Amino acid sequence: MSMDHRSGCPINLSLEVFGDRWSLIILRDMIFGGRRHFRELLNGSMEGIASNILADRLKRLMELGMLTKADDPSHKQKAIYSLTEMAITLVPILAHLGAWGRVWLPVSEELSIRAELLEKGGPPLWDKFMDELRHDHLGMPLDTPADATVRATLQAAYEAVVASKALAASPAA
Amino acid sequence: MSMDHRSGCPINLSLEVFGDRWSLIILRDMIFGGRRHFRELLNGSMEGIASNILADRLKRLMELGMLTKADDPSHKQKAIYSLTEMAITLVPILAHLGAWGRVWLPVSEELSIRAELLEKGGPPLWDKFMDELRHDHLGMPLDTPADATVRATLQAAYEAVVASKALAASPAA
DNA sequence: AATACTGATTGCATTTTGCAATCGGTTGCA
DNA sequence: TGCAACCGATTGCAAAATGCAATCAGTATT
Numbered sequence A, B: 001m002s003m004d005h006r007s008g009c010p011i012n013l014s015l016e017v018f019g020d021r022w023s024l025i026i027l028r029d030m031i032f033g034g035r036r037h038f039r040e041l042l043n044g045s046m047e048g049i050a051s052n053i054l055a056d057r058l059k060r061l062m063e064l065g066m067l068t069k070a071d072d073p074s075h076k077q078k079a080i081y082s083l084t085e086m087a088i089t090l091v092p093i094l095a096h097l098g099a100w101g102r103v104w105l106p107v108s109e110e111l112s113i114r115a116e117l118l119e120k121g122g123p124p125l126w127d128k129f130m131d132e133l134r135h136d137h138l139g140m141p142l143d144t145p146a147d148a149t150v151r152a153t154l155q156a157a158y159e160a161v162v163a164s165k166a167l168a169a170s171p172a173a
Numbered sequence C: 001a002a003t004a005c006t007g008a009t010t011g012c013a014t015t016t017t018g019c020a021a022t023c024g025g026t027t028g029c030a
Numbered sequence D: 001t002g003c004a005a006c007c008g009a010t011t012g013c014a015a016a017a018t019g020c021a022a023t024c025a026g027t028a029t030t
Helices: A010-018 A023-031 A038-044 A051-063 A091-104 A109-138 A150-169 B010-018 B023-031 B038-044 B051-063 B091-104 B109-138 B150-169
Strands: A067-071 A079-083 B067-071 B079-083
Touching: A010 A023, A010 B023, A010 B091, A010 B109, A023 A038, A023 A051, A023 A079, A023 A091, A023 B010, A038 A051, A038 A079, A051 A067, A079 A109, A091 A109, A091 B010, A091 B091, A109 A150, A109 B010, B010 B023, B023 B038, B023 B051, B023 B079, B023 B091, B038 B051, B038 B079, B051 B067, B079 B109, B091 B109, B109 B150
Parallel strands: none
Antiparallel strands: A067 A079, B067 B079
8 A cells, every 4th residue: 555645634535536637537437338448438438538548547546446457258358347346336426526517517418417317316326326336347136126227217318318409400300 | 608628517527627636625624624814725734735736726716616705804915715605515525525535545533533423414414514604604694503513513523533642642641 | 123924926847648649469351 | 361440558749737945025913
């Protein structure tokens, strides 16, 4: 363990983990976007992260114990990244962060629909979602063998907004 | 409003506001440490912020609508900084952040006692504390004219830990 | 009159970030 | 068998952010 911390304050230490412009964006895309591969994260994030920064942050997040890396059996040089429990427990923080941003910042509708659903669902929905993440990333059995996943609900809501936007943009089609 | 945002995602926009190493530390010291003046923030933070960075962040946080500045009547060149409602609503996020850090990071006991109390108090305590902040920074009347403030409780708990540490270090005194 | 404190500002070296191009290896298809 | 597309990165370089020390003019204290 490196001891070069600015202070032992919980908030300061948390900021030292993801108090930069990219770490939490990467985790957001893995948690809510389902991205598991380098290229998915590189091309999938709307913010356009550079490949060297992505590589650096993935390495850093692994060293911090937030991610693990494994070989993808289907592709010899493909790596698959997984969230650890440490990262999965960020879900409530991301939900709060999204809710705060929706109130105070100029968010776009299609990108805030997930935050809205998470806010409305509250802690019970977060717990269910975290359970799904534990299943997908840690191989744990689902507590409740849900017929409809939170993940799918979030994804469907996002696509519905995008579709309605496209329809409104070209009504003559 | 400047439109140079990376994306309209709530989490991204939130990170653009305080996704750096210092902004949230300053807000932490104002919210939980009661700092209102430049020098208090400069010397009071355990992390040792540089004066130019402090000046830059205070200016930035004012432009973002998180802080306001006013003259201190008691001292002609003294400036007093106040939290806006936008900043006060960060309390739940800071509480979650502290709770997460307490679980996963090597926090020091004396610095995490506040996070612990906030965690135990939960949303009701946060609301009471935010009400106190609105009173102190926005001049609003207190909903409940509490005889004991959350602020004082947090401060007393911190001092108790520091005192017990000092006692354990020199038992012969 | 001297000293210390107020909110800053300046100059400069170091570190971090962002961007574009590129790398060696793997895969799928013709 | 050739070859383009894709894989997870790496490199070089410029720009920006950061950290540090010294300094500033105005104000209060002594």
